[in-house]
Amino acid sequence: MREVFRADPISPPNNQAEEGDPLFVRAAARAMHVLSAFNHASGPLSLSEIASRAGMDRSAAQRITHTLMVLGYLRRGPNDRGYLPGVRLLDRTLDVLRLDPVVQKATPVLLELRKTVRERVDLSLFDEARLIYALRMQSKRETFFATLVGHSVPLFCTAGGRAVLSALPDARVAQILEQAPLTAYTGQTLTDGDAIMARVADARADGFAVVTDEFIQGEIAIGVAIARAPGEPLGAIHVAGSLAEWSRETFVAKIAPLAIEAANAITESL
Template sequence: MRETSTQAPVFAAETQQQEDERTDPLFVNSLGKGLAVLQAFGSDWDALGLREIAQRTGLNTSAAQRFTHTLTQLGYLKKDEKTRRYRLGPRMLNFAYSYLRANPLYDVAIPIVISVRDEWQETVNVSVMDDTDAVVAIRMPSQRRINSNTAIGRRMPAFCVSTGRAMLAWLPPEERTAILDRTDFVKLTSHTITDRAALEAELDRIRQDGFAGVEEEADLGELAVAAPILDGDRKPIAALGITTSTAYWTMAQAREKLSPIVQQAATAISRSLQGWHGF
């Protein structure tokens, strides 16, 4: 199983910021470098030393030391004085909390997500699009099948997960094309569709069907169905999906029984969000 965008190195900080500085005079290099240090931790469990942080960000060791010291003082990093290694601090959770509380999607979707999870005893997710990735914003796990690898904030390539495809299918053609142009069509499993023409045909079918169904394209042994959550302009602001195991369901069964559920739930959330527009 592979995740994208959370795995370090996220990008080489100096190269990225030099490019941004050339094209955007308002870009603040020091801020970008500080955020690069936080992103260097990715989804790794192990703590990082200064040399590793420098390697993952493209910063020199002296600059890495200054940024890690500042972020530690602010509480966004924690330092083990014995090993002189760093981990992300609990204060990082403030950003996730602020994002969720400021977004009406969370308050509207939570009761519906819980209801679907309780009725069907399957994991229910709501994901949002971030460039080429689908990012989990809400997750209610099944009590019978806990996937510890999926948590709020997990990101996966949108092209190969059900929520991502549901959002891609409802994007205006020019926006969809732009995202697919930037997408790295990596094969996560032997079942992943990486041919762009085949994927675009699948997205057209999803638009016609009203839901997306994906089987073992991101994770072996897993299948999922999802439907888009639309704003007042009928543009996708998120997608709601049900994820389950191939040990319990076939895709034919999921299409028959679970696809109407995700469509109804996504429609209910969309109706409650009428008048609110994402950007």
């Protein structure tokens, strides 16, 4: 089963920019590389694993890991074996969420939307070729991973993602589809660039995107973009339901107008 809760950014580390930027602090960047080593970890990482994933020698990884442990941003794993992210990272997550203007404005709107639709309602923020979940208001069917903020999903095969793509110029959409891996998450995932562009055009015309079975089997989702200005999407709201309970036609007819209304309310408040 493919991992569906973290889509990586498409921009690799820009080493030339690091070397040519007098304000760039390489030690700070290396600390972030160590924290990023846990992106796809399934458990505690050894020092050697951290060094390999962070792209540095073991000695440098040891110094940075020790520093982050002293500061509370890393901790030892069970039985004092390996390393895990530290709980103080949650302080920084709270700072992101409480200070982000989109999250601030969206929270009361999405709480009301969740009461009305009684299905999963999410807010995600735009980052390169992916969306990162910032708010998750769950229905009765959710799993552990589906309840956590910080998960990220690709733009090309998700409802919120296609809604964001529909708010971008076609040239930028084509660039994203060329750079991002078009991975098939289910047997229904569209991976042909022209077919995806056609669905993006539909979303642009309709004011929302709808996706069934492409990212999660048995799920139908509607996404509406949130944009401060034309061509500059900030993120999207999503409403997701089960195809065991909804037909595509009924879900679109009931949910799409409510999702559009909610997105408009958020946009107008920014």
